[in-house]
């Protein structure tokens with residue numbers, strides 16, 4: 001039998017930055033060791049996190065986030081998030097949120113000079129909460145602006161004039177859950193693999 005190999009996505013993917021912003025403000029809250037989080041686009045009341053229960057991953061961020069080994073913040077922080085980007089409409093609101101939040105937290109704790117590679121890592125980790133297994137294309141585009149081509153797991157920044165076609169970005173105003181869609185594709189792949197085994 002002839003061997004058939006299919007890889008998806010098999011072609012290049014292009015992501016493009018849009019001219020809408022997510023803003024995250026981080027400030028200290030004195031000695032209180034909790035985080036007061038205001039998600040202005042989602043809830044009227046702030047969410048208060050006490051950090052009593054240490055997150056499994058906190059060791060990685062002890063220095064960056066000034067966390068105690070216990071997982072507590074060393075001082076309280078207030079985080080205010082507001083965004084111009086429609087949430088859950090395929091326009092990368094979670095990537096913008098992840099990058100803005102990571103940059104704001106690292107800048108708050110380290111001062112103005114932030115190691116960009118740390119922003120990249122933290123933002124990708126944050127994006128995992130929203131997407132499960134993000135490729136990093138969205139956060140990479142948010143960080144670098146312009147357009148990014150993803151091919152075989154490698155991201156390359158390009159300029160609009162490098163393209164010989166136009167891109168039209170539309171907000172369909174149809175909310176949907178990207179994590180659910182990605183999981184659906186993963187499940188379809190499993191079914192396809194099972195079907196191939198059965199053949």
Ligand SMILES: Nc1ncnc2c1ncn2[C@@H]1O[C@H](COP(=O)(O)OP(=O)(O)OP(=O)(O)O)[C@@H](O)[C@H]1O
Nearest residue numbers: 039041083087088089090091092093094097177178
């Ligand atoms: N401004 C915001 N405030 C609070 N949470 C936000 C904000 N923007 C994005 N989010 C979080 O991101 C989730 C949406 O992520 P999701 O990946 O489903 O959609 P998207 O990023 O807008 O679209 P896509 O990833 O398909 O381009 C929201 O449910 C919320 O948890």
Ligand SMILES: C[C@@](O)(CCO)CC(=O)[O-]
Nearest residue numbers: 133134135136137138178
């Ligand atoms: C699911 C995705 O392709 C589109 C969501 O904006 C993001 C990613 O590459 O992980």
